[in-house]
Amino acid sequence: MLVLSLWLCAALLPQVLSCPDACSSCSGPEDILCEACRAGWTLHHGTCVDIDECGTELATCPSDSYCFNTEGSYACRGCDRSCVGCMGSGPARCKKCASGFRLTGTKCLDIDECAERILPCSDFDELCTNVEGSFRCDCAEGFRRKNHVCVKEQQPSAEEKGLLEDITNEEVEVLQQMFFGVVLCALATLAAKGDMVFTSIFMGAVAAMAGYWLSDRGGRYLDSLLRGR
Known part of the structure; x- marks a missing residue:
């Protein structure tokens, strides 16, 4: 059994x-x-x-999606961004075109607002750039956005900046030494010819340079002593 x-x-x-x-x-x-x-x-x-639920009342999908039948069930898939409601995928299955799109032939296609509008941007210093479904306004070169408007970027002029503004103290000292060196060479050349006037000027310049150098070095030495260096 x-x-x-x-x-x-x-x-x-x-x-x-x-x-x-x-x-x-x-x-x-x-x-x-x-x-x-x-x-x-x-x-x-x-x-x-x-059972094709999409063809019956069994399927319930949101208004921004469409029904896609599967074996034994169904799925809700999102509409193309150019659509307001749709019957399938892509811009050719829209029930209505979304803002920024227009029905061209059988498809909802993007509108180029920059080409269609006379003044798409309110500011004359803005440039229009088309994007899908809309557009944006960017400040032109040499301008920046401030308080929602484009203002010209201020560039410092030569008068405002000054010719020697970026030169350091060490560079100024080198330039001074070069200048005095050129002057001394010119005076020495003239003094070598036996001209007593230029010889006197040359000797005076040498004495002035020596005095300046000694006073400058002495001042620095004294400053170092006072600071304990």
Whole structure:
């Protein structure tokens, strides 16, 4: 008796496991032997047929999406950004064109506001750049946005900046030494010719340079002593 029961179970088990995927119960492995169908399918002449929920009231999708049928169910997919409501994917399936788009032929295409409007930007110092569905206004070169308007960037003039503004103290000292060196060379050349006037001027310049150098070095030395260096 136990052997007979096991034989019957072994004979029935393959039939249960070999039903088509859409069948919840069947009398055999063939598609036409379905007795009941899973959710999303309907029985038609012994075969489970997919229900197209998108063509019935079973599907409920938001207004900014469309229904896409799948085997045994459905999915809601987003409309193209050019659409306000749609019946499928892409700009050719729009129910209505979104703002910034226009129906051109069978598609909702982007409007180039920069080319269509006389003054798309309110400020004369702004440049229009078209973007999908809209446009933006950027400040022209040499301008920057301040308090929602474009203002010209101020560049320091030569008078405001000064010719020697960026020169350091060390560079000024070198320039001074070069200048006095050129003057001394010119005076020495004239003094070598025996002209007593230029010889006197040359000697006076040398004495002035020596005095300036000694006083400058002495001042620095004294300053170092007072600071304890």
